[in-house]
Amino acid sequence: MxxxxxxxxxxxxxxxxxxxxxxxxxxxxxxxxxxxxxxxxxxxxxxxxxxxxxxxxxxxxxxxxxxxxxxxxxxxxxxxxxxxxxxxxxxxxxxxxxxxxxxxxxxxxxxxxxxxxxxxxxxxxxxxxxxxxxxxxxEAAAIFASDGSRLAAFTRDEQDAIADARAPAHADPWRRIVAIAPIVAGGRGVGTVVTRFxxxxxxxxxxxxxxxxxxxxxxxxxxxxxxxxxxxxxxxxxxxxxxxxxxYDSTTGQLNRNAFNRDLARCVDTCAEGSRIGLMILDIDDFKDINDRFGHHTGDDLLNQFAARLGSIVRHTDRIYRLGGDEFAVLVQPIASLDDVAAVASRLFTPFRSPIVIDGHRLQASFSAGISLYPDDAGDLDTLVAHADAAMYHAKRRGKNMFQRFEPRMTESTLRRLRLQEDLREALHDGGSLEVAYQPQFGRDGRTIEGMEALLRWTHPELGRIAPSEFIPLAEDCGLVVPLGQWVLRTAVAQAARWHAAGHRRLRIAVNMSVRQMQDPGLLAQVDEALAHSGLRSSALEFEITENLLLEDAEANIRFMHALRERGIALAIDDFGKGYSSMSYLRRLPVTRLKIDMGFVHDIPGSGESITTAIIAMAHSLALTVVAEGVETAEQLTFLRRAGCDGLQGFLLCAPLSAHEASALLREPACEQDASACSSA
Structure with a gap:
């Protein structure tokens, strides 16, 4: 086979x-x-x-x-x-x-x-x-009988022949494989087959x-x-x-707050004994007004150019950071004394003597700066920043466009500011310590009450009466101006509706409108809601707007003013003569009244007489009525009557009153004939 x-x-x-x-x-x-x-x-x-x-x-x-x-x-x-x-x-x-x-x-x-x-x-x-x-x-194979004799053999090389069934030649496991199989016949072994591969x-x-x-x-x-x-x-x-x-800040390319915190911590940690670190906190003056007036694009360009001018004047060892908004920081190192930081701060003002030109607008940018030193003014970085911030706010209160070294007395002022911000927010939430005062506006005779101006007042539960000149700027800084304005509008309109219901149907209520409110897209809806909820007719409401507000996005503001006039709401320009005064510009505005700035009234007798007379004449030529505010002396009252002023307002005639006091005054028969009735209210 x-x-x-x-x-x-x-x-x-x-x-x-x-x-x-x-x-x-x-x-x-x-x-x-x-x-x-x-x-x-x-x-x-x-x-x-x-x-x-x-x-x-x-x-x-x-x-x-x-x-x-x-x-x-x-x-x-x-x-x-x-x-x-x-x-x-x-x-x-x-x-x-x-x-x-x-x-x-x-x-x-x-x-x-x-x-x-x-x-x-x-x-x-x-x-x-x-x-x-x-x-x-x-390579080789052999068949052996049971006695060990070789019966047959196969080899490719005679030297590699298999001669012994029990000990095959050249059995190297890395080169060859040897396989041995028994030959079985009838159930017993009869031989062996040996193969080598x-x-x-x-x-x-x-x-x-x-x-x-x-x-x-x-x-x-x-x-x-x-x-x-x-x-x-x-x-x-x-x-x-x-x-x-x-x-890094995406707008200016400068280091941001994260980098500021990191670098300041490193400087404080590595500050050798006897060395100092100077920190300046800078805040652009009136940046919000510029941003609101010309738009955020112009504001971003201003920030960019502002940072570039700072970078052109600082030393190569100093670092500039944008902390957010219009706030910057300069880390001054190395320094030996306050004089080194003051010298750097003085040089920073140099490039801002010339205006910044953006889209044809010449903007005179200035800034206020606060300086604190480590370890002279603070033992840790948080306190160092807080003290520089306090010094910066002190520089703003002193008139802006300057720098101020930190002094210990500033800490109390900063703490007060922070406390008032939080308390004002809480007061707005519960409404308990806020109230609206009402100052009468009289006719030319100084006797007839024609309207009431709504004025916000805040009585702190612990600090007592807080002046508007203090808490209004705080509200602007912490974003509470718009909700405060909404609260005043609702409160004043509701009170005026009650007076109308009491029979004073010809009484006008004047409410001040801030720049932030006019930029609120929901303002018209809020006005409509306040009038509808109170039942007051729109012709009894008057908004007083500042003259400078008209320069900020003028066309949009004019359209907004026309929307108010279409509702029958009267408009008055407050503090007229203080800002942008132009007869050609006034012709475009749907205003009904001008309020002479009290600064001119205070200069009567004196230089204010000619300016006041000119304003009254210009207003009458435009068919506008004129109200003089801040009347405090008999000489001022006499002059204004003789000059033909249509309305009078001031402490001489009547101080701001609470709603209860104003209601009592309106009930007095004498208030229709003589303003002296206010003195007893």
């Missing part, structure tokens, strides 16, 4: 051939070059980026070329190590497959050699071994596997590394952008 052997034997089954996928590439991230940063803060920004990213080595930032070389080296080493492990694993698998195949082949040969061995048929045994010649890995083909397969792995691995690396490199650069760029957004 002839046997049919496979055409080749390579020791690989289908599973073994399917093994061996190239490993996934893994790279450790490194850093890239920072983008463009503000020149005067380049060192600080580089330190911060190292602290945030953590992708540095020995304190030096790597460039993109260093990143590529390092990443390639790491990836190549990792690829080689993984390849060695995979190749070793594949070698073990293939070796086991070879051994198993050799055992199978030996057992099959032993089965077919039983008859030749039993009958000692050497030619038949030799023919059985000859069938193994088609196996390329077979070389492992050259195994190493050829391992070499092929390693080659494919290398090609696949480095091919993937060649394709993936540029993509990963590009992705890494994008990540680094995003990290740089996040770092910049976290520590």
């Amino acid at each position: 002839r046997l049919r052997w496979p055409s080749r034997f390579d020791g690989l089954d289908d599973r073994a051939r399917a093994r061996g996928r190239p490993p996934a590439l893994r790279c450790r991230p490194t850093s890239g070059r920072s983008g463009r940063i503000v020149a005067e803060f380049e060192t600080a920004a580089a330190r911060e980026e190292r602290a945030v990213s953590g992708w540095t080595r020995r304190g030096d930032r790597e460039g993109t070329h260093g990143f590529g070389r390092r990443t390639l080296k790491i990836a190549a080493i990792g690829l080689v190590l993984v390849g060695i492990l995979l190749t070793a694993f594949e070698f073990v698998l293939l070796q086991r497959e070879f051994e198993r195949s050799a055992q199978i082949l030996s057992r099959v040969t032993a089965i077919h050699s039983a008859a030749p061995v039993v009958f000692s048929d050497a030619p038949a045994a030799q023919e059985t071994l000859a069938a193994l010649a088609v196996q390329p890995n077979l 070389g492992l050259s083909q195994l190493y050829t397969r391992i070499a092929a596997f390693a080659g494919m792995y290398v090609l696949a691995g480095f091919g993937t690396l060649a394709i993936g590394l540029p993509l990963w490199w590009r992705l890494r650069k994008q990540v680094v760029h995003a990290q740089e952008r996040l770092t910049r957004l976290a520590h």
